[in-house]
Amino acid sequence: MSRPDASLDAIVSAHGAAIARIVAAFEANAARRDELGQEILLAIWQSLARFRGESSLKTFVLRIAHNRAVDHALQASRDLAREEVPEDLPDPLHGPEHSAGLQQRGERLAAIVRRLPLAQRQLVTLALEGLSHEEIGSLLGISVGNVAVRLNRARKYITQQMGETA
Structure with missing residues (x-):
């Protein structure tokens, strides 16, 4: 299997929307969503050298995104001191x-x-x-x-x- 362009810019361009949807599925709070998204991108960047093309780039990226999101969700469930944010707060990212x-x-x-x-x-x-x-x-x-x-x-x-x- 040939190795596709695996630069972080190419990954964000091709799979950024999928990463954002995964982040939104695992975190309701906008600030923590941003943090989780950054953690995922950092993990992808750090893992790029290990990508050998044995799976599709999309599968590689989604595996990392899901692993980070699951870790995040498990940590949040353990963190009893975390303040709950009501789910009905408006998301400032959605415009009129x-x-x-x-x-x-x-x-x-x-x-x-x-x-x-x-x-x-x-x-x-x-x-x-x-x-x-x-x-x-x-x-x-x-x-x-x-x-x-x-x-x-x-x-x-x-x-x-x-x-x-x-």
């Missing part, structure tokens, strides 16, 4: 050009995804980034059948919470 209904739906979906158990949250965010069941299974070390079953359960929960019919 966005539809209010679409924004509310997106925020509601992100909040529901954040409530998923960590293992399901990983599966959902990887699936939303377009990874196949095989890629997700390989990345997380579980069978393709297990990926399908867990994703189906997560989808049913999300659909129920969103108030839609399955």
Whole structure:
């Protein structure tokens, strides 16, 4: 497998939006989202020398992003002194050009995804980034059948919470 352009600029250009979505799925607080995003980019930059092209660059980047996001979520759950921020605070990054209904739906979906158990949250965010069941299974070390079953359960929960019919 040939090694694609693995510069940090190229990675951010190609996968920055996916990294941002992963960060949003694991952190509600805007300031902590920024910190987590920076931690992920630093980890990617530090790991670039070890990228041998054995997987796609996208899989490599998402593996690092998910590992950092999971570490972040586990640390946050251990940190009892962390102040909870209400999820209904407006996000200053969304300007008036966005539809209010679409924004509310997106925020509601992100909040529901954040409530998923960590293992399901990983599966959902990887699936939303377009990874196949095989890629997700390989990345997380579980069978393709297990990926399908867990994703189906997560989808049913999300659909129920969103108030839609399955």
